[in-house]
Amino acid sequence: MINLISYLLISLVLFFVGVTVMVARKNIVAILLGIELVLNAAALNFVAYSKFVTNNLDGHIFSLFIIVVAAAEAAVGLAIVIRFFQIKETVHIDEATSLRN
Amino acid sequence: MFIHILFILSATLTLAGAFGVLATKNIMHSCIFLLASLIGIAGLYATMGADFVAVTQIMVYVGGIVILMLFAVMLTGGKDFVSKAQNLLGLAPSMGNKFTYSMGLFVGLVFVLTNAKLLWSVAFSMSSNEVTEAYPSTVNELGHLLIKDHVLAFELSSVLLLGALVGAAIIARPRKQ
Numbered sequence: 001m002i003n004l005i006s007y008l009l010i011s012l013v014l015f016f017v018g019v020t021v022m023v024a025r026k027n028i029v030a031i032l033l034g035i036e037l038v039l040n041a042a043a044l045n046f047v048a049y050s051k052f053v054t055n056n057l058d059g060h061i062f063s064l065f066i067i068v069v070a071a072a073e074a075a076v077g078l079a080i081v082i083r084f085f086q087i088k089e090t091v092h093i094d095e096a097t098s099l100r101n
Numbered sequence: 102m103f104i105h106i107l108f109i110l111s112a113t114l115t116l117a118g119a120f121g122v123l124a125t126k127n128i129m130h131s132c133i134f135l136l137a138s139l140i141g142i143a144g145l146y147a148t149m150g151a152d153f154v155a156v157t158q159i160m161v162y163v164g165g166i167v168i169l170m171l172f173a174v175m176l177t178g179g180k181d182f183v184s185k186a187q188n189l190l191g192l193a194p195s196m197g198n199k200f201t202y203s204m205g206l207f208v209g210l211v212f213v214l215t216n217a218k219l220l221w222s223v224a225f226s227m228s229s230n231e232v233t234e235a236y237p238s239t240v241n242e243l244g245h246l247l248i249k250d251h252v253l254a255f256e257l258s259s260v261l262l263l264g265a266l267v268g269a270a271i272i273a274r275p276r277k278q
Contacts, residue, residue, distance in 0.1 A: 010112050010115060013119070014138075014208060016209055017116075017120060017122070024201050024202065027128050029170060029174055030128055032244075034134050035182065036135060036162075037119055038141065040138075043233055044142060044145060047151050053153070058240055060239060060243055061243065062133050063151070063253075064157060067158065067162070068261070068262065071161055071164065071262070071265075072264075072265035075266065076265050076268055076272070081271035091177045
């Protein structure tokens with residue numbers, strides 16, 4: 001039976017896969033992919049609670065704004081990645097050591 | 102019954118895509134797996150009757166963000182897609198080491214333990230709710246909500262998008278050394 005818990009479990013697994021991608025991968029673009037997974041888990045939770053608990057459409061509005069913010073974040077993040085590649089000639093996250101010391 | 106089939110297919114697609122993003126070492130394949138996962142999430146929105154959110158998800162994510170990611174991968178590709186670091190099992194390179202995996206496991210355990218009671222109570226109080234057969238369209242009501250109740254956030258998001266566009270263009274432009 002489909003209830004709130006099934007959506008919450010999917011969202012939980014998606015969130016942890018996203019966090020693991022963010023922590024474990026070394027490519028900066030892969031870290032951005034993990035951020036997208038985490039944002040999608042949050043948006044899925046908003047729509048699920050809006051459907052099963054509150055019975056209004058405010059969760060849908062929140063999901064739309066999450067999608068907007070994710071689009072803006074992806075644009076700026078990928079611009080930073082391209083700039084980083086122009087300077088360092090790599091996209092490995094361990095090369096970002098300019099602020100060390 | 103149709104909703105059950107759609108739910109199972111979408112959930113499988115979502116989770117398989119997410120684990121594919123985690124498991125593949127080729128960043129281009131990771132982007133394609135992310136695309137599958139996002140389409141699955143749009144299907145999950147459709148099973149909850151959120152038609153407008155599902156279509157927006159497909160248009161913005163699949164049509165915009167994943168394509169942007171693929172362009173970034175192609176622009177920054179070069180020779181080192183894959184790092185040579187070995188992970189815990191020695192299976193896939195570029196996947197972290199023992200420290201990162203144990204840290205992720207620890208954080209996951211803390212999160213589950215702190216939220217187990219909450220999820221348990223929600224599971225018992227909400228188990229009588231079921232998905233009904235047909236859904237009305239939500240586009241009309243969403244438009245009224247965006248213009249009436251949430252109009253400030255709506256306008257601010259346009260300013261945010263303009264700022265992000267200009268900022269991305271300024272950050273990524275080639276500059277003379």
